Amino acid sequence: MAVSQLRGQSSGLQYNGPQGGSRGSQLVTVLTGPFDASSAPNGAAPLTTTPQYATYVRIQAHPGQEGKIAIGGPGMANASGSVADSSFLELWPNWDASFDNGRSDTWVLSDPKWLNTIDLSQIYVYPEIAGETPIVTAFQLV
Amino acid sequence: MLLLTPSAASGPFTVNGAPAPIASSSTLVNQVSVKPRLGQWSKILIGGPNLGTDESNAMAILYPVPNGGQADAFVLQDQGGQNTIDLSQIYVYATIPGDSPMVEAFGYQTL
Numbered sequence: 725m726a727v728s729q730l731r732g733q734s735s736g737l738q739y740n741g742p743q744g745g746s747r748g749s750q751l752v753t754v755l756t757g758p759f760d761a762s763s764a765p766n767g768a769a770p771l772t773t774t775p776q777y778a779t780y781v782r783i784q785a786h787p788g789q790e791g792k793i794a795i796g797g798p799g800m801a802n803a804s805g806s807v808a809d810s811s812f813l814e815l816w817p818n819w820d821a822s823f824d825n826g827r828s829d830t831w832v833l834s835d836p837k838w839l840n841t842i843d844l845s846q847i848y849v850y851p852e853i854a855g856e857t858p859i860v861t862a863f864q865l866v
Numbered sequence: 867m868l869l870l871t872p873s874a875a876s877g878p879f880t881v882n883g884a885p886a887p888i889a890s891s892s893t894l895v896n897q898v899s900v901k902p903r904l905g906q907w908s909k910i911l912i913g914g915p916n917l918g919t920d921e922s923n924a925m926a927i928l929y930p931v932p933n934g935g936q937a938d939a940f941v942l943q944d945q946g947g948q949n950t951i952d953l954s955q956i957y958v959y960a961t962i963p964g965d966s967p968m969v970e971a972f973g974y975q976t977l
Contacts (some may be wrong), residue, residue, distance in 0.1 A: 811968075841974065
C-alpha cells in the first residue's frame with residue numbers, strides 16, 4: 725500500500741490533504757496498489773487510518789487470488805459472525821481469468837461533481853482469505 | 867463539510883417472498899446500487915411500488931452469480947450531486963425467499 729503524504733489542512737493534523745467537500749484543480753492518487761488488511765481487527769481494515777477525503781475510489785479483486793472481497797463501513801471491524809454480512813458489497817474473485825474474459829469484479833464510487841466527499845477512513849475492506857490483497861486506487865483533487 | 871456517506875439502508879437486503887422497499891420511510895440518497903449476493907441463486911427484480919413478482923413493472927432484472935464472474939448490478943446516481951433518490955420508492959424482489967441481494971447506497975451529509 726502506498727499513501728502519499730499530503731499537507732494537512734487542519735490544525736490538529738487529523739486528516740491529510742484537502743478538506744471534505746472541497747474541489748481542487750489537480751487530480752492526484754493518494755492510495756494505490758495491493759491493500760493488506762491481514763493485521764486489522766477481524767481482518768477488516770479502513771482504507772486510511774486518518775480521515776482522507778477523495779473524489780474517486782476504486783477497489784478491484786486481485787487477479788489470481790481466490791477469495792471474495794467484502795466492502796463496508798466501520799461495523800465490519802467489530803462484527804460477530806460473518807464479517808461479510810456487515811458489508812454493503814462483495815466482489816467475486818478472479819483466480820484464473822475464466823469468467824467475463826478475465827475482467828475482475830470492481831467497485832467504484834465517485835462524486836458526480838468531483839468534490840472530495842468520500843472519507844477513505846470510513847470505507848473498510850475485508851478479504852475473505854486473510855492475506856489476500858485487493859487493488860485499491862483513490863484520487864483527490866488538490 | 868460535505869461528505870458522501872453510506873446510508874444505514876446499505877447491506878445485505880433479505881427479501882421474504884414479496885417485493886419490499888429498500889427503506890421503510892422516505893430516505894433520500896445520491897446513489898444506490900443493487901447486486902445479487904454472490905453464490906445465491908435468485909434472480910433479482912428491481913422496480914417501484916408496483917413491482918410484480920411476475921416481473922411486471924420491473925425496471926431491472928439481475929441474473930444470479932452462482933459460481934464466479936462479475937455480478938450483474940443496477941446502479942442509479944444523481945449526476946447533479948443531489949440526494950434525489952428515495953429508497954422507500956425502490957422495491958427489490960428475490961425469486962428465492964430469504965436470499966439477500968447487496969444494497970449499497972450513499973448520500974450527501976453535511977457534518
